[in-house]
Amino acid sequence: MISDRQLPAADRRVQLMATCLCDAFYDDVARATVEVLEHLGCIVEFPEAQTCCGQPAFNGGDWKASRKVVRHTVKTFTGDVPVIVPSGSCAAMVFHGAPLEFEKEDDAPAVDALARRTWELADFIVNGLGVKTWPGKFDAKIAFHRSCHSRGSGTSEAAISLLESIDGVTVAPFGEAEQCCGFGGTFSVSFPHISANMGTLKLDNVRAVEPDYLVSADMSCLMHMGGLAEKAGAPLKTRHFAQILRDALNPATAG
Amino acid sequence: MANQPIDAYAASLPPDKRESVYQSTKGTHEKRTKLLWDHFLDPNELRQTAGRIKQHVIENLDTLLPAAEAKLQANGVQVHWAPTAEDACAAVHGIMDARGATKLVKSKTMVSEEIELTPYLEKRGMEALETDLGEFIIQIDHDHPSHIVRPIIHKNRREIATSFEREGLGDYNDEPEVITRRARDFLRQKYLQADVGLTGGNFISAESGRLVLVTNEGNSRFCLAAPKVHIALVGIEKLVPRDRDLGLLLNLLGRSATAQQLTVYTEFITGPKSPTQPDGPEEMHVIFVDNGRTEVLASQCREILRCIRCGACLNVCPIYRQASGHAYRSVYPGPVGAVLSPLLAGKQFPELADLPKASSLCGACNEVCPVDIPIPDLLLRLRDKGKTEGAPKASIGVPPMGGWALMASQPTAWKAALAGGKVINHIPTKLIPFPPLQSWTSSRTLPEWRGGSFRKWMKNRPSK
Numbered sequence: 001m002i003s004d005r006q007l008p009a010a011d012r013r014v015q016l017m018a019t020c021l022c023d024a025f026y027d028d029v030a031r032a033t034v035e036v037l038e039h040l041g042c043i044v045e046f047p048e049a050q051t052c053c054g055q056p057a058f059n060g061g062d063w064k065a066s067r068k069v070v071r072h073t074v075k076t077f078t079g080d081v082p083v084i085v086p087s088g089s090c091a092a093m094v095f096h097g098a099p100l101e102f103e104k105e106d107d108a109p110a111v112d113a114l115a116r117r118t119w120e121l122a123d124f125i126v127n128g129l130g131v132k133t134w135p136g137k138f139d140a141k142i143a144f145h146r147s148c149h150s151r152g153s154g155t156s157e158a159a160i161s162l163l164e165s166i167d168g169v170t171v172a173p174f175g176e177a178e179q180c181c182g183f184g185g186t187f188s189v190s191f192p193h194i195s196a197n198m199g200t201l202k203l204d205n206v207r208a209v210e211p212d213y214l215v216s217a218d219m220s221c222l223m224h225m226g227g228l229a230e231k232a233g234a235p236l237k238t239r240h241f242a243q244i245l246r247d248a249l250n251p252a253t254a255g
Numbered sequence: 256m257a258n259q260p261i262d263a264y265a266a267s268l269p270p271d272k273r274e275s276v277y278q279s280t281k282g283t284h285e286k287r288t289k290l291l292w293d294h295f296l297d298p299n300e301l302r303q304t305a306g307r308i309k310q311h312v313i314e315n316l317d318t319l320l321p322a323a324e325a326k327l328q329a330n331g332v333q334v335h336w337a338p339t340a341e342d343a344c345a346a347v348h349g350i351m352d353a354r355g356a357t358k359l360v361k362s363k364t365m366v367s368e369e370i371e372l373t374p375y376l377e378k379r380g381m382e383a384l385e386t387d388l389g390e391f392i393i394q395i396d397h398d399h400p401s402h403i404v405r406p407i408i409h410k411n412r413r414e415i416a417t418s419f420e421r422e423g424l425g426d427y428n429d430e431p432e433v434i435t436r437r438a439r440d441f442l443r444q445k446y447l448q449a450d451v452g453l454t455g456g457n458f459i460s461a462e463s464g465r466l467v468l469v470t471n472e473g474n475s476r477f478c479l480a481a482p483k484v485h486i487a488l489v490g491i492e493k494l495v496p497r498d499r500d501l502g503l504l505l506n507l508l509g510r511s512a513t514a515q516q517l518t519v520y521t522e523f524i525t526g527p528k529s530p531t532q533p534d535g536p537e538e539m540h541v542i543f544v545d546n547g548r549t550e551v552l553a554s555q556c557r558e559i560l561r562c563i564r565c566g567a568c569l570n571v572c573p574i575y576r577q578a579s580g581h582a583y584r585s586v587y588p589g590p591v592g593a594v595l596s597p598l599l600a601g602k603q604f605p606e607l608a609d610l611p612k613a614s615s616l617c618g619a620c621n622e623v624c625p626v627d628i629p630i631p632d633l634l635l636r637l638r639d640k641g642k643t644e645g646a647p648k649a650s651i652g653v654p655p656m657g658g659w660a661l662m663a664s665q666p667t668a669w670k671a672a673l674a675g676g677k678v679i680n681h682i683p684t685k686l687i688p689f690p691p692l693q694s695w696t697s698s699r700t701l702p703e704w705r706g707g708s709f710r711k712w713m714k715n716r717p718s719k
Contacts, residue, residue: 018709020663023673025702027709034713046713049666057656059616061638061649065660072664100632101639148617176281178622180573184615189694190652191262191613194577196698198615201573227699 005095006082006117008128012042013081017073017118019090020052021219029219032246033086033121039249040129044084049076053085055093060186063101070098074110082128083118086242088150088217091120120150121242122217126158133165136248141170143211144241145202145225147218148180159217159241166248172209176201183224199228203236214238258694259652261613265578276401276408276579280570286514287567287623294516305507306627309561312494313552319461319494320543326464327541330526335542340370343544347372347453347486348379350540354484356381356450360442362468362475363387364455365403365564366488366544368586369599372453383453386442386474388435395422401580401588404512404566409579442474452478452536456489457563458504459541462497465525466541469508469518476520485527485536491543492560504563507625512565547599555640556633559594561626568620568630574613583610590620594633608646611637612653654691673706680704 008014014037022030034044053073057066073094077083085091095115102108125131142163146156164171182188182198189195203225206214214236216222222238229236258266265273291298312319324334337343343366351359359376361367361383373383373394385394389406393399396418400406407415416429424437446452454475458467466487468475479485495501509515528535551560569575569589580588585596585607593614597607611634614620620630641649662668679687680703684696695701 022709024676024704024706027705027712030709031712046710048710051663051666051669054663056654057660058635059638060653060656061612061635061642062656062660063639063642065656068660069663076666097635100635148615148619151618151622178571178619180615180617180619182573182615184617186653186691187612187615189654189691190259191574191615192258192694192697193262193266194574195615197265197577198573199698223702224699227695227701230700231696231698 004116005119006080008082008124012040012129013045014042015045015047015077015079015081015083017050017053017077017083017085017090017094018046019085019087019219021223022086025223026219026240029086029240029242032240032242033084035249036121036125036242036245037084040125040131045081047076051076053090053093053098055090055097056185058093058097058101059184066101067105070102070111071107074107074114077114080117082124083114084121084124085118086121086217086240087219088120088147088153088155089220091118091123091155092149092153094118120153120155120217122159122162123154126162127154132161134162134245134248137167137251138244138248139168140212140244141172141210142213142215142244143174143206143209144171145181145206145214145216145221146177147216147221150217155217163215163241163244166244169244169248172211174209175205181221181225183221185220188224195224196228199225200232203229206236212237213244215241215244217241257651259612260584260609260648261574261578261582262652264582268577268579271411272409272579273577275411277576279405279408280576283514284567284570284623287510287570290510290514290516294510301503301507302625302627305503305625306561308495308500308503309563309626310558312496313492313557313560315496316491316494316552319496320491323459323461323464323494326461327459327526330464331539332464332526333538333540335540336545337542338545340544340546343370343488343542343546344372344375346540346542347488348376348381350484350486351376351381351451354450356484358445358449359383359451359453360446360449360478360482361385361387361390362452362454362470362478363390363406364453364488365400365586366455366490367453368400370488370544370546372488384442384445384449386445386478387470388438388472391438391442392418399581400586402566402569403564403587403589403591409581442477446477446481449478449482451484451486452482453486453488454478456487456493456541457508458495458501459489459493460496460498460501461494463525465498465523467501467505468522468524469505469520470522471513471515471519473520475522479524479536480534483537485524485539487539487541489541489543491545491548504625508563508565511567511623511625547601550601551595551598554598555636556594556598558628559591559598559630559633561628562591562595563626565625567623567625571619571623573615573617573619578613583613585610590614590630590634591628594630594637597637604640605644605646605648608637608641608644608649609651611635611641612649652694670707670710673710676704676706
């Protein structure tokens with residue numbers, strides 16, 4: 001894990017790494033991320049050539065393929081401003097996974113440099129910008145899923161403390177919070193049986209506290225859990241925490 | 256598309272078995288966590304310190320092993336070196352043969368499972384009897400352990416009662432007290448008849464040559480009380496530099512393994528009985544077992560040799576909880592086994608190359624490990640090894656990544672794919688010839704494809 005992370009400069013310029021999932025499915029999460037960052041006075045750049053962080057192949061075991069994508073990502077995010085990712089998993093790929101698979105590569109220093117300036121969104125807001133509370137209003141009971149790739153980072157505590165500071169929000173703790181939801185990238189399709197069982201156990205724990213929303217810092221977990229709930233005929237409302245922050249600012253238009 | 260072998264195994268597991276494995280591992284994990292945080296201000300700091308001690312050990316085996324050997328010999332212990340499983344078995348057999356011994360009682364040791372000692376001795380007309388209750392049940396059932404610490408986690412008391420009845424240990428009775436008493440009555444005689452007591456070794460101090468054993472049933476003491484010979488099978492990585500390191504490691508081991516402050520019996524053994532002591536073994540042997548560990552040390556995954564076999568990673572692992580231990584087809588199951596077993600397999604690595612895939616990489620194993628082994632990183636390295644060495648088992652059910660990598664490194668192709676992907680909103684997924692999609696939709700819906708929508712919004716909004 002990278003320890004000497006680069007803090008934001010006074011002008012609050014940042015680059016957004018939207019993630020492939022938001023690019024393909026969850027455009028509103030990427031929008032919410034931009035709006036939340038702009039509310040904090042950040043100037044958000046979106047490098048157009050971005051694709052994916054390289055994690056699917058990294059986790060799938062094809063490091064050769066993954067390095068190709070990481071090299072493209074390193075080339076795309078040039079400069080020295082913080083790179084903000086609305087995903088604990090993709091952020092961890094950039095600051096932990098990529099340095100691991102580049103240990104013996106000549107271009108490891110460039111990968112490490114990107115790693116040092118990459119932040120997951122909640123971690124950036126609370127621990128990078130020093131913002132501890134969030135204004136506005138949002139009436140909801142929230143179950144917050146701590147995505148696994150945020151372990152050992154500031155993400156989950158940061159997201160929960162921001163959510164709890166919003167007027168009207170209750171964050172309800174649920175059982176077996178340390179357990180994975182069963183997504184796990186390629187794991188979800190090569191271990192479909194175990195993956196679905198894990199997801200069902202997680203959903204049982206979540207439903208036990210009767211939340212209005214299941215919230216996380218990772219859309220991948222939510223895609224899996226939301227998809228399971230819907231397929232089982234008992235849909236559950238899922239939201240990225242950035243959407244809650246954004247909606248708290250605009251209670252009139254919140255959905 | 257076929258599922259990974261461990262997923263297929265989990266799907267075939269009877270629901271009541273899965274439930275008992277799940278409840279039992281969950282219970283131990285939760286007690287473990289509570290105990291550590293109740294007793295220590297910062298257990299994570301302790302885990303990291305213990306990890307540094309054990310990392311120091313594996314990086315200094317070249318000096319610590321000779322130091323331990325010298326101390327053991329000075330204490331009157333005979334030291335043997337076993338490069339392979341076969342050598343280790345032969346060493347035990349040789350010691351027994353030299354004394355005309357034929358009967359051996361065993362305290363629980365995973366290394367003896369690893370080297371397949373019991374069948375080796377039985378083939379040569381010798382008796383090797385398990386005295387740990389769980390291992391005893393495994394032995395009479397001709398079964399294999401499914402957990403490092405709790406070998407019969409996959410069995411319920413009704414099955415055990417049936418086995419006892421079959422073996423003539425009494426009429427059917429599934430009261431745990433009755434089962435335990437019957438096993439005890441049977442084993443007491445066996446201790447008295449045995450020529451050799453065999454144990455493992457949780458730690459050996461390089462400073463003093465002390466062998467440390469932790470057990471909960473007291474059977475290891477009986478194994479050492481009556482027989483004249485004590486043999487300890489110890490992996491070469493089991494050293495600690497100094498006696499004082501044991502304070503930390505024993506505190507973490509008991510809590511991590513069984514949620515106990517300390518195991519019921521913690522024995523520090525400094526050699527065979529002295530002339531003034533009335534009882535105890537006249538001879539003591541330590542067999543240091545390599546059996547692939549040197550190659551693990553030379554690999555990219557050497558941190559796995561820090562392991563102190565507590566089983567905490569099994570208990571917290573969501574995959575182990577669903578699949579149980581036999582799914583891993585090797586002596587060491589769960590997250591630690593998914594790293595260690597394929598490595599110890601040496602040339603047979605491809606046979607077990609799917610084990611490192613049996614993880615969602617959730618990292619819970621690393622979070623509970625008393626010696627802070629970065630298990631997910633090691634699993635990832637072994638996945639890369641499986642791919643580069645072309646092990647077919649590793650790739651079952653895993654989507655191919657070459658085409659994706661090409662697309663994700665060319666922005667034009669990527670944007671075209673974002674636009675083209677909309678087709679999945681209109682075509683039934685069954686008709687799309689991409690097996691991972693069917694696997695996904697077997698239990699989950701797919702969200703609406705909105706490829707490129709964010710980019711459009713970002714581009715068209717009024718500039719701030």
